[in-house]
Amino acid sequence: MQGSPPTLEQIRRAPKVLLHDHLDGGLRPETVVELAVDHGYTGLPTTDPEQLARWFVADTPRRDLVRYLQGFAHTVAVMQTAEALERVAAECVEDLAADGVVYAEVRFAPELHTEKGLGLEEITEAVLEGFSEGMAAAAARDRPIVVRALLTAMRTAARSLEIAELAVRHRDDGVAGFDVAGAEAGYPPTLHLDAFQHVQRENFHATLHAGEAFGLPSIWEALQWCNAERLGHGVRIVDDITVDEDGQVTLGRLASYVRDRRVPLELCPTSNVHTGVVPSLADHPIGLLRGLLFRVTLNTDNRLMSGVTLSSEMKRCCETFGWGWDDLAWLSINAMKSAFYPFDDRLALINGVIKPGFAALAAESAFRVAVSPR
């Protein structure tokens, strides 16, 4: 039965999974202001939290990566002590749990938090401590959530092997994998081959920002040289897909490989609009890729800079692409299947939490249609 469209309130109650979310892109505006005062940081454009929230998402869609990245200068500036990192990490978990996320992998780049002398170990431990606190607080509110960290190396720097080793060392303390991020053009994934080989030799996990703005060569290197298990964005895989006038779809070799091998795509539609990768949500390839049954997952990227939550992102996609509960459940199961989390634990969440949660909400929507006057 076709139910009424999912409402935002219902989507917030759905058990969702988030694989691509940056810690320094998801702070609460009021926390940015408070930490700036504590740190003596005077660079904020305003100290009014509401105005600051608007500043971060101002002029959207601004289609300008440079302007988009300016926001990170402020968040990173106030994340330079262990206390600040712990607080931001704990609040991140609480905010995701309040949005109904049941499993998340949140990434951060330890090398960005050394300005006041913190070491990479201290930084990682502070964030993991914050995640633990956040999970305990969420469980106490009956909103259980599992959050794992991904350690990101900056592709424009030369510390990736060090960060990969750091990630592997903390694999039993809450770090689920390794990632590389930053400007794609001029910095191909293979610059960091030794880091990815270390991860692979240690039977550990890697995702990689590839195919956001730069395209197919980046995706090819990520998969065929660096053995990335997932693609951070990967949206430019559409450059290897042609749709002719009568709707006939042809996949190139790389696009076929990505689909055949079920390579998860960590798609972040609103972020792509804001950074100018696509002109509008309606133009975003997520609709096409979902239709072609690629292993699509839906993600927030930077909740503060894009003014989104996973629920709001799902709601906008429902409105734009005509999606319903089946699509949202499919995306959530895709994400859980693709998580860097033990197989039996993934199954337990899929069968014990995600499928029943979405089924109950779909039934609720069907009931609303059945009882509403024609």
Ligand SMILES: [Zn+2]
């Ligand atoms: Zn990202």
